Amino acid sequence: MNATTLPASTTARRPVPARWMLTSIGSAVALGGVYAVAVLTKPGQEIEDSILRSVDGGTLLKSGRALDAISIPAILVVVGVVVLIAFVRRRPGAAFQSATLIVGSIATAQIIKAIAPRPELTESTLSNSFPSGHVTIAVAGLLALSTAFGRHLRPLIMVVGTAFAALVAEQTVAYGWHRVSDVCGACAVALLWLGIVRSAAAVWSRDRRDTVSKKAHGFTSAVLGLALVATLAAAGAIFSIGIGADMTVTMSTGPGVLVGARLLSAGVVIATAWLAWKLDRSV
Template sequence: MAPHDRLRTRGSAQPLEAGTWWYAAVAGEAADSFSARVRKRMRHAWLGSVLLVAIVYAGLTLTATGQRWENAVLVGGLTDGLTDGTSAAGTLAAASEASGTLQHLTVFSLAVALIVLTAIGMVRGRYALTVAALGTVAGSLVLAEVLQRFLLGRPDLVGAPPLLAQNTFPSGHTAVAASVMAGLVLVVPYAARGWAVGLCALWSTAVGTYTVAAGWNRPSDTIGADLLVLAVACGYLAVLARRGKVATARTGPVPLRTLVVTVPLAVVAVCGLSLGTSLLVESMFVLDPADPSVPRIAHQAGPALVAGAGAAVALLLLGLLRRVDVGVRPAPYRLASTVVDEEAGPFPTEADHEIS
């Protein structure tokens, strides 16, 4: 064995310096390292999000029962407008006006959000996080458009009118709002993450709910978009963890300003999911499909379910990053039972030996 191939034991057991190639190659890959644990968590969350997108799409878009219920959600909005004395033409005109308002609001919000995300990242000097945040927004929008236009169709299984048979899965408007919220998770400091993301999540949830209430999207479109954004964000976070861009955050008492926004978000998640699910079951399986009250109950179930799902996705993303600071140098990692040679790097502490 050549001298430079010997296992060396001299040197002191010093921690590996974060950011070096030794850290990335050895410490960052250690099973018990913080980066590895965060990366594993994000991979699991990414896989779960993708599976949930597939379940929502298959259950509500590729089955006749799901299509009838979502069509009833849209018809219920028109029915509510007719029962309060509004004509059919007036109801359709109001829905069209609401859709136009939502279109302009979303475009304006996207432009402002991109500027804000870039400004926060640049001011903090977190260029990798800025790229990841903008990539989350752009990647979510591109994926939503590609899936909607080319990959995920909506076969007409119930003979619905052409207006109700159009494919809108996943929702592009909801993807805009949810991706801005996810991008904010990446660029804001850990101390401000809770209240900043909570406020943005409330806005994002309101946008998704309004798209369903206005008849612009079905519940599956909005829920699928929220889960799609969660998958994209978890993918970027896994990459950042792989590069050693995560560290344990210094935690203290939860600030009151954080509770002011996260508690209402939790209330929306619990109440929306429970109420929406109960109304969904009632309108889909309990009542007779010919019952005239089905569209009204379905229309009530749709926005409630969407609001609960949007708030739950935001809370889940915050929970996945609990005590995780993104974009900072991680603490040096000390390899167990190893020593570090300044020239050779970390090697097992074994005596020199020759291989015969």
């Protein structure tokens, strides 16, 4: 069979699915909204400063194993692995998507850090950190690995990778490196680039070899959904207890407030992974 008679399902181009355009647009809007509310307003800064004040002085700006795993060499290894896997599987398009997703997300996060100021509206002495570079790398790496691996391993990669990325997000807050809004911003950046690369792939390829079965897709979606509900429910309950009946959100500090914020950060990452999985029915 020559190239001119290949089935249309593997050669024809198709319009960009609306869901990917909406993903990019929605992510950009969410990114700007979180920045405007949490960074550019005094109440937003006060709420997050109260969480930062809850971090114990003995652990402030220390590091956990998940955070230590995020480094320049680690980034290079992940990019190399995803590209190698994609090429071994004869999927140069997936290699390009994966590499672009990681590099584009990291570059965007760093540019935003450089051009988006944090006005001094409170007495906090910590500098601007929006969005979190650590979380951007973790989430973008998760989505890139999910792209590079085939249909059989993709569900496992998604679940395990989500757990690691959520742990990274939780530790950035636990050690006072980042605020919850920084985690939200990082997830929005990664989703923005996921929409971009998937839109490009939709135009240039109709290869459906990696479509995950409905059973595997539904099981993974259920696992991520249950983890999301449990994490957010625990975050809300613990944060409410930490605030207490007679305390205001902007003044409350303590272990309950910090644990609630840590769980909320993990929940944001899980929500991002769940949404990406629901959207990414095929590559």
